[in-house]
Amino acid sequence: MPHTPRATAPQGLHQLAFGGDYNPEQWPEEVWHEDVRLMREAGVTMVSVGIFSWALLEPEPGTYDFGWLDRLLDLLHVNGIRADLGTPTVAPPAWFYRAHPEALPVSREGVRYAFGSRGAICHSNPDYRSAAAGITEQLARRYGNHPALAMWHVHNEYGVPVSACYCDSCAAHFRRWLADRHGGVDAVNEAWGTAFWGQRYRGLDEIDPPRTTPTVGNPAQQLDYARFADATMRENFCAERDILHRLAPGAPVTTNFMTALSQCGSVDYWAWGREVDLVTNDHYLITDGRRTHVNLAMAADLTRSVAGGAPWLLLEHSTGGVNWQPRNPAKHPGEMARNSLAHVARGSDGAMFFQWRQSRRGAEKFHSAMLPHAGTDSRIWREVSRLGADLGLLNEIRATRTVADVAMVWDWQSWWAQSLEWRPSQDHDARERADAFYASLFDRHLTVDFAHPDTDLSGYPLVVVPALYLATEESGRNLRRYVEGGGTLVVSYFSGIVDTHDAVHPGPYPGALRDVLGLTIEEFSPLAEGGTVRLITPEGAPEGPELSGDVWSDVVIPRGAETVWSYADGIPAGRPAVTRHRLGGGTAWYVSTRLTGPDLDAVLDRACDDARVAPRTGLPHDVEVVRRTGDGGTYLFAINHTGADAKVPLAATGTELLTGEGAAGHLAVPAGAVRVVRLDG
Missing domain, CATH: 3.40.50.880 (Class I glutamine amidotransferase (GATase) domain)
Known part of the structure; x- marks a missing residue:
């Protein structure tokens, strides 16, 4: 069967992506119209919807309620806002777990987790796999041709908070995986060095997951289990992706990565990058004493590399503080725009946030949002609106590539x-x-x-x-x-x-x-x-x-x-x-x-x-200078993370896109500001 080329950018989106996770089910429907009006005012071009909506879309097994999502997508379309539509398989409904309690994951210590959070999934469980395929197929059939659809967003942050389950279903699945990877028990014994400490197995049926042992367990077994857990999550992503490709082939399919080395170490993103149509990433500043803008740049470079150098998309970051660290400071004035545009400089074709409207209830009610509890008379709202306008001035950089040294x-x-x-x-x-x-x-x-x-x-x-x-x-x-x-x-x-x-x-x-x-x-x-x-x-x-x-x-x-x-x-x-x-x-x-x-x-x-990598001694410390290039030319981003005005030398003349001013000889970058120059020639 010939390969069908897949879309690798959000369909119908002709600007940089700007918006965030939108959870209208948390609000009365009359609020939706106010939301959309404010989205247009802020310059929002796309929102992510439906990611945690399984319980509303399928309120009981095999019974579906799509009316609210129909109205929402129609409202977005009429207002020119594209939709990143989620498959809600990160959070199965309570009724599912009541019917299939064995789908809840088991810790290495043998404790079965309870319902009431998110991502509590045994990825080997056949009932979960069947139910996930079912809701995905329903969504694909109903919305594959909806005019608001820009892309599909499968699941959410695979590996967070649980990547590996140690239940009996996983044990059986692990044995099958070992047979495929190694070919038989003799090869497993050789690979794992089971002659040490008398761990030799006579058959694959004797092998269990590396559950808690009195002292250190076999390291090769633990390493293989990490590979197995990652591969099992990826199997489930690919199953949903293939349904969407088959029933709704026009839109790219992705899932949001967390490539920052401090945030999700249980996923081999080199392998995952080959499976998505468009690489997307979530990034949150870790306020542990490291220079946060350097960690951000590193995560963005790593994401671009997972994408093979192609443009990618920042699908989540924060307008201010998060709510899950021991201490969650607000961002300084201007920091949110610098964060956003630093990702864009390093290859993202937009800047999306979690989330649009700040929640009043639930575990993330103190997590910042584009529309905060303080409303539109707030610094965050004014900075969000300014960022939306600035991104609108940078649309020509879409599809260009970041140049690495x-x-x-x-x-x-x-x-x-x-x-x-x-x-x-x-x-x-x-x-x-x-x-x-x-x-x-x-x-x-x-x-x-x-x-x-x-x-x-x-x-x-x-x-x-x-x-x-x-x-x-x-x-x-x-x-x-x-x-x-x-x-x-x-x-x-x-x-x-x-x-x-x-x-x-x-x-x-x-x-x-x-x-x-x-x-x-x-x-x-x-x-x-x-x-x-x-x-x-x-x-x-x-x-x-x-x-x-x-x-x-x-x-x-x-x-x-x-x-x-x-x-x-x-x-x-x-x-x-x-x-x-x-x-x-x-x-x-x-x-x-x-x-x-x-x-x-x-x-x-x-x-x-x-x-022969020449030092760039003319550039100020903590002023990022990054280039993107494409058919339209070369664009130089200068991001000033310091409290002092800076000058960046220019080897060519150009036009600064955010101010419209010409630039020659050097580029003035005010303290805490960002400048983007389209270079001539």
Whole structure:
């Protein structure tokens, strides 16, 4: 059967997407008309509807009530507002759980969760799968040709709050999955290393999910179960997607990701990105002391990378504070617009929010919204309306692509494996290493693409690998090809250690990366809590600053690599700490301790020199400068996260789209403001 090309942008939407989750079922119907009037006033172009409406759409099994949704979609259409229509399968009705209590998930400790929240789903349960397919088919038949329909929104934030269930249905499903993946019990025993601690199985029927055990369970089993749980959720998404493709083929089908590394680590978004027609993402600022605008940029770059560089869509973020962190500060004046336009700069074709009207009841009543409890006489409303107008001035950037400078290798499955118990140091955190390397690149004003370790990297002058504990032999060969072809690679410690089954590669560390790095590691030497090591340039090497590392050190044996910094103290005193390996046309750097701030910068400065990535010294600190390009030209976004006015040098003349003013020589960006220039030529 020939492949049918799918829509990859919201149908009928000729502007940037602007709006949010709209839950009119929480309000009397007379409020809907006021909502739509205010949406038009604010410049809303699309809203997400129906995501949590299963109990209203199917009030009892097989009985449907679509009248209210008919009226809502008609009202939106008459007012020129597109609909991102949800399948409500994230929240089955109470009657469903009364009939099928076994569809509620079971924790690893054996506790069955209760109804009364959201996302409480055993994704292996056949009754849930059947019911989800049923409501999806009803929606597709009724609304597939509705003139308001822009796109389909399947489920909601898969993996939040529950990704893995440990019930008996999941156990049976897991055994089938193992048979498909490994082929039989002998292969499972080999992959999991069950000779250790006498865990060998005689048949797949003896295998259960990795439930709570007296001490650490089999890590390879836990890793496979994480893969299974992710694949099971993805099966359910694909089942709904295929129904929508078959019955309503005109509109793209998506589900909202949460790619930020702090928000949903249970989903392998490289795999999911191949299944959606349009990549969409939800992002919320984590106020834990990190620079929030840097974490935002990282999430946006990661989302764009999952989309293969194509435009994507920010489907949720907040106008102000959220309500689920220990402390939920409001956003500063202008911060909401900066957040929104930073996502747009990094590839989003719009900025959507949770939610349109702030709820009066329920768990999220203190979560900010486009229309807050304070109403239209409020700072949030005025900023929302201004943002809507500004996005209207940027419509010409739709379908352009963000231009990246360098790449960072990231793999969710490696993160899962590294996060299991009994690793050499609990202080080593893969996400922290990714944050640190990303922040250093951000401060160099370099835009980052993320890449799977098996992806062709030849288009990037510099590739950094902040944490790749699990690396296959193919990944090692891929990184070697990259360096031999002229690339510059920077690898951080505890990378290349195990294979896809969490088995240590044969021979000395770092396993799959020995050849490309030109070294072996005799022994890990993690540091005591609070411990540090000094790094100095060895005799005969070019002079460099003294550095300080913590958390980790390695006993490194060069096998072709040169020593750039060595340990001045600690167990590896006198041994290499930072190395550089010339290989083919490129170089591979290895950093064997945790460096942060200026110390990490010092190493990346040298690597950037190798890569001929010129420093952008003319750009102010914490002023983002990002480019999007397409058939219509090149657009430069300058986002000032500081409290002082800034000037950004321009290599060409252009027109600033938000003010209509010409720009030449430099671009003035007021404190806290955003400017977008269409460059001439």
